Amino acid sequence: MAERVVVVGAGVIGLSCAVRLLEAGHRVDVLARDLPLETTSSIAAAIWYPYLAFPQEKVTAWGATAYDEFARLAEQGADGVQMRRGTELLREPKPDPWWIQAVPTLERVGPREPYADAWSFVTPVIDMPRYLPWLARRIVDLGGTITRMALARLPDAPVVVNCSGLGSRALAGDTSTRPVRGQVVVVEQVGLDTWWLAEEGPGGEVPTYVIPRTLDIVLGGTDEEGDWSRTPSQEVAADIVGRATSLVPEIAGARILRHKVGLRPARPEVRLERAGDVIHCYGHGGAGVTLSWGCADEVVGLAEK
Numbered sequence: 001m002a003e004r005v006v007v008v009g010a011g012v013i014g015l016s017c018a019v020r021l022l023e024a025g026h027r028v029d030v031l032a033r034d035l036p037l038e039t040t041s042s043i044a045a046a047i048w049y050p051y052l053a054f055p056q057e058k059v060t061a062w063g064a065t066a067y068d069e070f071a072r073l074a075e076q077g078a079d080g081v082q083m084r085r086g087t088e089l090l091r092e093p094k095p096d097p098w099w100i101q102a103v104p105t106l107e108r109v110g111p112r113e114p115y116a117d118a119w120s121f122v123t124p125v126i127d128m129p130r131y132l133p134w135l136a137r138r139i140v141d142l143g144g145t146i147t148r149m150a151l152a153r154l155p156d157a158p159v160v161v162n163c164s165g166l167g168s169r170a171l172a173g174d175t176s177t178r179p180v181r182g183q184v185v186v187v188e189q190v191g192l193d194t195w196w197l198a199e200e201g202p203g204g205e206v207p208t209y210v211i212p213r214t215l216d217i218v219l220g221g222t223d224e225e226g227d228w229s230r231t232p233s234q235e236v237a238a239d240i241v242g243r244a245t246s247l248v249p250e251i252a253g254a255r256i257l258r259h260k261v262g263l264r265p266a267r268p269e270v271r272l273e274r275a276g277d278v279i280h281c282y283g284h285g286g287a288g289v290t291l292s293w294g295c296a297d298e299v300v301g302l303a304e305k
């Protein structure tokens with residue numbers, strides 16, 4: 001039976017869950033300390049790519065659902081959603097990635113100095129500052145509400161969906177959720193239309209990425225576990241620009257528009273389960289966008305149990 005549902009959190013996870021719950025006929029109110037453009041989600045690069053999210057089997061299934069939904073949204077012209085081809089460069093020859101079943105095709109494109117292997121595939125690229133407001137409008141159009149509210153504990157309601165990301169340390173008492181800091185540099189668009197992702201070394205060093213959007217290009221990345229600082233570091237920014245320019249020389253000299261830092265809500269595994277009246281859906285690490293629609297569908301199933 002359709003019920004009143006309170007969704008806590010207005011990042012990509014909370015908003016996607018709210019949309020699906022409204023579409024299923026529930027009455028939905030979203031409560032959040034940070035509104036969509038103030039969240040970690042608004043800083044995401046963001047391409048569909050399973051990164052720092054576990055367990056692999058569920059991530060592949062949620063990711064496949066989200067991939068298909070983003071492809072559909074791109075076709076419909078949803079704000080900020082595009083399908084773009086890109087290339088991932090690898091230091092050593094590797095077997096196919098564990099998430100290969102989530103993408104329609106992935107082609108080996110051979111080595112490119114100094115990389116020993118590479119593959120190319122088409123993936124959703126999401127311009128979050130355009131897409132999050134589109135999701136928020138969809139919620140309002142479907143009769144939902146979004147209200148700013150910093151909560152000291154999860155509210156009382158027939159069903160509560162906890163999509164508070166890192167906020168779950170306090171709201172769910174879950175200290176296994178930890179920040180993995182990511183810094184990006186946003187530069188002007190210089191006519192780039194394919195994305196690039198490159199391994200920086202054999203030992204799991206942080207990859208470099210260059211993600212073109214309609215009006216700008218996002219350069220990254222970093223991942224500093226346990227670091228809570230949201231202040232961009234100039235040194236880190238210079239390193240990112242240097243790595244990105246070696247990878248994609250076309251961006252040399254592109255004007256820097258913004259520096260941004262986000263704290264990824266990392267957890268040993270995404271928590272998606274129902275505990276009484278509360279459905280927990282948090283801990284998506286570096287792949288909240290990538291998993292969003294898959295997790296939202298599962299939340300609707302749990303709300304109707």
Ligand SMILES: Cc1cc2nc3c(=O)[nH]c(=O)nc-3n(C[C@H](O)[C@H](O)[C@H](O)COP(=O)(O)OP(=O)(O)OC[C@H]3O[C@@H](n4cnc5c(N)ncnc54)[C@H](O)[C@@H]3O)c2cc1C
Pocket residue numbers: 008009010011012013014031032033034035036039040041042043044045046047048049149150151152163164165166167168170171181182183184220221261262263264265282283284285286287288289290291
């Ligand atoms: C630099 C960077 C690049 C990234 N690139 C990608 C990418 O390419 N692809 C991808 O899929 N993912 C990417 N990510 C990861 C992605 O951003 C996260 O996985 C995603 O944003 C998590 O979404 P969320 O909705 O769970 O959390 P958040 O966006 O953090 O939202 C949490 C919400 O909960 C609210 N909240 C928390 N505590 C409380 C409280 N006490 N009371 C009320 N509300 C509360 C917050 O205010 C906020 O509204 C990237 C992240 C970073 C930092």
